[in-house]
Amino acid sequence: MSRGEGSGEDRLIARHFRPLAKHPGALGLADDAAVLTPPPGCDLVLTTDGIIAGVHVFPDAPADAIARRALRVNLSDLAAKGAKPVGFLLAVALPGGTTDAWLAEFVRGLSEDAERYGCPLLGGDTDHTPGPLSVSITAFGMLPAGTMVRRNGAQPGDVLFVTGTVGDAALGLMLRKDAQAGASLTPAQRNHLLMRYLQPDPRNVLAETVRTHASAALDISDGLAGDLTKLCRASGVTAEIEAAxxxxxDATRALITREPALLERALTGGDDYEILAAVPAGKAQAFRASAHAAGIAVTDIGLLAAGEAPPQFIGPDRQPIAFARTSYSHF
Amino acid sequence: MSRGEGSGEDRLIARHFRPLAKHPGALGLADDAAVLTPPPGCDLVLTTDGIIAGVHVFPDAPADAIARRALRVNLSDLAAKGAKPVGFLLAVALPGGTTDAWLAEFVRGLSEDAERYGCPLLGGDTDHTPGPLSVSITAFGMLPAGTMVRRNGAQPGDVLFVTGTVGDAALGLMLRKDAQAGASLTPAQRNHLLMRYLQPDPRNVLAETVRTHASAALDISDGLAGDLTKLCRASGVTAEIEAAxxxxxDATRALITREPALLERALTGGDDYEILAAVPAGKAQAFRASAHAAGIAVTDIGLLAAGEAPPQFIGPDRQPIAFARTSYSHF
Known part of the structure; x- marks a missing residue:
């Protein structure tokens, strides 16, 4: 048994993590807690999501990519809820043999993303573990009181929008496991899919657009089909979405054209980190314009309808697609 | 690679964790984030501390005790900073073979303590891991803006107070590893030390006393000697403390009487979770009275002095005790 706050940890924190603690409330990581002074009239949005090597990322993934992913999956939740990032807490458990060079790369990735997304380190906890690397981040966001966008506010008639493109990360993971699976792609297409898997691109620039227009939203971490099911269930609505x-x-379309069965993987595979938003029909045009102004592609994929039935995707044969599973799960 | 938010996790959360989510901001754990509306004029205090089986607790410790410990080490930080608990986020990584019965006990411990300390579950993240059990908690506290008690506010002349008794947990750990080491104790004494190790008793009822009287404070998680050193270094003061x-x-005194070398273990061993507070001399009497009213024993162990030298403990021979190490560390 040993403690995680001894002088060894203090040195490790001073060397690697203190430079990231740019938020005044982090107190230079020199105290037992951080302090946040929320602006009057604001709510804080809290989200926590972790990464375990061998479960959520390949153990040999680049250290900076692991750090970015750990922060970005949390930033993605803030974006989908309409919140502006405030800062984050980091709990990291390092396996034996973690080198200083690895840590420096990890911190570089974290630091660059903290800067890029305006989300500084507020505090944390560092330990060694006999198990695999684990990185658990709690991120804080801020928005005007009472305006967090929930899963459960969608209404029949709302327009469903999705940002970016769907399925790239799942097919990138397939290529990561089996390089042959991408033999028909151009190098640029292969690279696109692999990067989409390795490094989510959270849509934080869209947060304010979502907050002011969407009736419900969530980020697509478990696959479009599964996350749409969650949104529909929470809101008590249903949908028939044309898969087309x-x-x-381009890369995903090319793979599906060659092997139509991959459509299912694209629609149910995880790790897209796009935003799925329900927008009242009267606000759809303004949502589209605001997203365009923010530089984020959004696509109208259909309408929500009254009903309790699970949402369905309609295939090229005009029949509902029967998925073997609607989302990733390891339970 | 798999995702932690699939339907299996949803079921697990619904069955085990949803009943704990009594804070309205937890949204019944049915959304991607929690929401906190901080009262006007308040700061939020944030702390995160984790437990890994085999590192911070014995893997065969009772499930409810692991849960309590994980929450209490964070509550202890809030207490030492003078903050009232608001709620917590839980990130848990479960090893293969975790049973429903184990989870039910874990949740029972967590639930009872959440109730006892007024600190409800706000949200979390559940995963399976190929490694050991890991429980990482982020706790939130609240206090009037600008009043968090830091490590660095102590002044020469301040009185050093410590709550409860020191060293029990370290000697309890010794007994846990080697039952023979406690052969000279009564069963009640043995049990006292073992329980002090197994289950910290955070001093949250003292938070308001600390906040209104202390110039600096921290909880003793890494041993009195090490944590006093941190307080002195942060505040730019020093101290000579008579070990007596x-x-x-009683139990710790009995062991030290038999084996005087154990004094060092008592002063440097971790896991006490008592509070060490520096109190201006003019407030010392009021601090004592306020602690008494709260039902917490506090002991004046000496005065802080001007100087940059590390604090020292003076032994029975009137000489400074030379510790082999001043605090636990596994780095």
Whole structure:
């Protein structure tokens, strides 16, 4: 048994993590807690999501990519809820043999993203573990009181929008496991899919657009089909989505054209980190314009309808697609 | 690679964790984030501390005790900073073979303590791991803006107070590893030390007393000697503490009487989760009275002095005790 706050940890924090603690409330990581003074009239949005090597990322993934991913999956939640990032807490458990060079790369990735997304380190906890690397981040966001966009506010008639393209990360993971699976792609297409898997691109620049227009939203971390099911269930609505309406990248479209069965993987595979938003029909045009102004592609994939039935995707044969599973799960 | 938010996790959360989510901001754990509306004029205090089986607790410790410990080490930080608990986020990584019965016990411990300390579950993240059990908690506290008690506010002349007794947990750990080491104790004394190790007793009822009287404070998680060193270094002060002034339980005193070398273990061993507070001399009497009213024993162990030298403990021979190490560390 040993403690995680001894002088060894203090040195490690001073060397690697203190430079990231640019938020005044982090107190230079020199105290037992951080302090946040929320602006009057604001709510804080809290989200926590972790990464375990061998479960959520390949253990040999670049250290900076692991750090970015750990922060970005949390930033993605803030974006989908309409919140502006405030800062984050980091709990990291390092396996034996973690080198200083690895840590320096990890911190570089974290630092660059903290800067890029305006989300500084507020505090944390560092330990060694006999198990795999684990990085758990709690991120804080801010928005005007009472305006967090929930899963459960969608209404029949709302327009469903999705940002970016769907399925790239799942097909990138497939290529990561089996390089042959991408033999028909151009190098640029292969690279696109692999990067989409390795490094989510959270849509934080769209947060304010979502907050002011969407009736419900969530980020697509478990696959479009599964996350749409969650939104529909929480809101008590249903939907029939034409699969042909779902935005796909060139690379994903090329793979599906060769092997139509991959459509299922694209619609149910995880790690897209796009935003799925329900927008009242009267606000749809303004939502589209605001997203355009923010530089984020959004696609209208269909309408929500009254009903309790699970949402369905309609295939090229005009029949509902029967998925073997609607989302990733390891339970 | 798999995702932690699939339907299996949803079921697990619904069955085990949803009943704990009594804070309205937890949204019944049915959304991607929690929401906190901080009262006007308040700061939020944030702390995160994790437990890994085999590192911070014995893997065969009772499930409810692991849960309590994970929450209590964070509550202890809030207490030492003078903050009232608001709620917590839980990130748990479950090893293969975790049973429903184990989870039910874990949740029972967590639930009872959440109730006892007024600190409800706000949200979390559940995963399976190929490694050992890991429980990482982020706790939130609240206090009037600008009043968090830091490590660095102590002044020469301040009185050093410590709550409860020191060293019990370290000697309890010794007994846990080697039952023979406690052969000279009564069963009640043995049990006292073992329980002090197994289950910290955070001093949250003292938070308001600390906040209104202390110039600096921290909780003793890494041993009195090490944590006093941190307080002195942060505040730019020093101290000479007579070891005989340090409050010891009967059990700890009995062991040290038999084996004087154990004094070092008592002063440097971790896991006490008592509060060490520096109190201006003019407030010392009021601090004592306020602690008494709260039902917490506090002991004056000496005065802080001007100087940059590390604090020292003076032994029975009137000489400074030379510790082999001043605090636990596994780095």
């Amino acid at each position: 309406q779902v935005p796909l990248s | 002034q340090v409050p010891l339980s």
